[in-house]
Amino acid sequence: MEGLINRYRNLLQSFKTDFKRSHYNKINWNGRAICILGARGTGKSTLMLQYLKENLPLDQSLYLSLDDLFFKQNSLVDLAERFYQLGGRNLLLDEVHKYEDWQSAVKNIYDFYPDLKLIISGSSILALQKSQADLSRRLVYYELPELSFREYLSLKLKIELEKYDLTQILKDHQKLIDPILASVPDVMLHFENYKKIGAYPFFLEDERDYISKINQLINVIIDYDLPEGKDISTSTQAKLKKLLYLISTSVPFSPNITKLAEKTDTTRPRLLEMLHMLEVSKLIKSLRSSSKGISMMNKPDKIYLSNTNLIYALALENQNSGNIRETFFYNQLENSGSILTTAKNGDFLVNNQFEFEVGGKNKTFDQIANIPNSYIAADEMLHGMGNKIPLYLFGFLY
Template sequence: MEALLNRYRNLLQSVKTDFKRSHYQKINWSGRGICILGARGTGKSTLMLQYLKENLPLDKSLYLSLDDLYFKQNSLVELAERFYHLGGRNLLLDEVHKYEDWQTAVKNIYDFYPDLKLIISGSSILELQKSQADLSRRLVYFELPELSFREYLSLKLKINLEIYSFDTLLNDHQKITYQIQELIPNLMLEFESYKKTGAYPFFLEGERDYTSKINQLINVIIDYDLPEGKDISTSTQAKLKKLLYLLSTSVPFSPNITKLAEKTETTRPRLLEMLHMLEVSKLIKNLRSSSKGISMMNKPDKIYLSNTNLIYALALENQNQGNIRETFFYNQLENSGASLTTAKNGDFLIDNKFEFEIGGKNKNFNQIANIPDSFVAADEMLHGIGNKIPLYLFGFLY
């Protein structure tokens, strides 16, 4: 146990607290049982360590990564008992899904020590989501998404940038764009960089290896994380990767599931199941109409990769700009808490009220003419006018 303590304290010294994700403030850290969900690479471990460093007594707190070889031969419950009897009152468990029968261990620790604070996290979202039925009375679940454009700028340029509400952007976008431009003169260049290499905090490690790291991330999710939560074959794993590539090179469209199944050499029901797996793994987003329930066997109206970085990493030279623009908009809006469904005339309906068409700077209102609460989100445009708003501005919602 002493070796684990030394490892955790050395790790804590390297954690910086000058930048925090906006979702840090959304977590109710006062809760006794907290589970942080999120795709690989979004910064869950850093978030936990930042909270520990600034808010918890170090002599009564312990951070553990359960992929440590120590837990191959030692019991987590027994370690928690020793820690508690030595005065420990805050236990943070990262990569919790790596521990065999972790749900039972977490349940026992929570029940055995009523004054022990428990914060857990992991990268296998499918495996963690399966636990919600058993642990929902004990844990409160929070989700950490990819970096917003605002967070990317704040982290890269070391500046504080304001978060704007959706309504504020709609009403005051012309004033806001001038305020942002004063702080970031090369704003449009930064936006292009973000779309290619800005969704994950590890962009700070350098852009040269960023694309290979994205591909490694995809492989780990499909080859290791998914099998931990669902019994899938290696042939299915290969088909999932092929499906991701097909989606990365597509234009925004209503998918023909039968043809997509043929291209991936699988059946229609199996393809729908594969789309569901990729969605819960946070690799794709399936857009549906407001009348459809979220069901594995419901055909999505549109399919997008989860963020634009995935498109650039997979499609290489075959990216479609319309796909990139809509993916950015969908990603930033949904991660900010908005509800997105298909629109009757435009590309997206936001919160069952606002209809949006997405395009370049020359995009007009023809498709959404005379529709109340309709807007255009336009790329390649620094300042907006009226109901035509610069696309990048929707990256300041969180």
């Protein structure tokens, strides 16, 4: 245990807490047992370590990554017992899905040591979500999404920027622009950069390697994380990657499931299952009618990659501007808590109340004319007017 403690203390010493994700404040850190879900690369480990460094006594706390080789030969439950006997009261377990039968271990630790605080996280969302039925009585689940455009600016430029709720943006968008421009005069340039390399905090490491790291991330999710939650073959993994590429190069994608099954050399039911796996893994988002259920066997009305960076990584020179714009809009609104479904005339119905058409600066209201509470989210526009709002402003929702 001494080696594990030394590693965690060394890691904590070099750790910075100057920037925090907006979701940091949405977590009830006082809860007895917390599970943080999220796609790879979104900053779950950082979130845990920031909370530990600023709020927990070091001599009563221990951060462990369960992909450590120590756990190939040592029991997590035994280590937790020893830690507790030495006065430990806060146990943080990262990459928890890497530990065999981790659900039983977490259940035992929770039940055996009622005054031990548990914070766990992992990147294999499918494996973690499968545990919710067993552990829902014990764990409170939170989800950490990709960076918003606002968070990207704050992290890159080391500045504080205010976030706005959707009602503020719809009502006062013209007033909100000036304080943004005062801090970020070249906001449009940063917006174009964000769409390519801004969704994951590791853009800070080296922007030149960012796209290749995105591709590595996709491979790790499909080749390693998915098999931890579901028994899939290598041929299915190859088909999942082909499916992602087809989605990335499409115009805003209304899928023909039969043709898509043919292109990926699979059956219709299997294709729907594959789409479900990609959605649970946070690689795609499926848009459906509000009247449809979210069953795996219900065909989505539209399919998007989860964020615009994935489009640039997969589609290379074949990106569709409409796909990029709609993907950004869907990503930022859903990650901020809005519910998006298909619209009767426009691209999205938000919270069953607001209808949006997403396009370039010349986009007109023709498709949503005379529809109450209808708006245009327009790219390539610095300032908005009336119900036509700059697209980048929706990146300030969280």
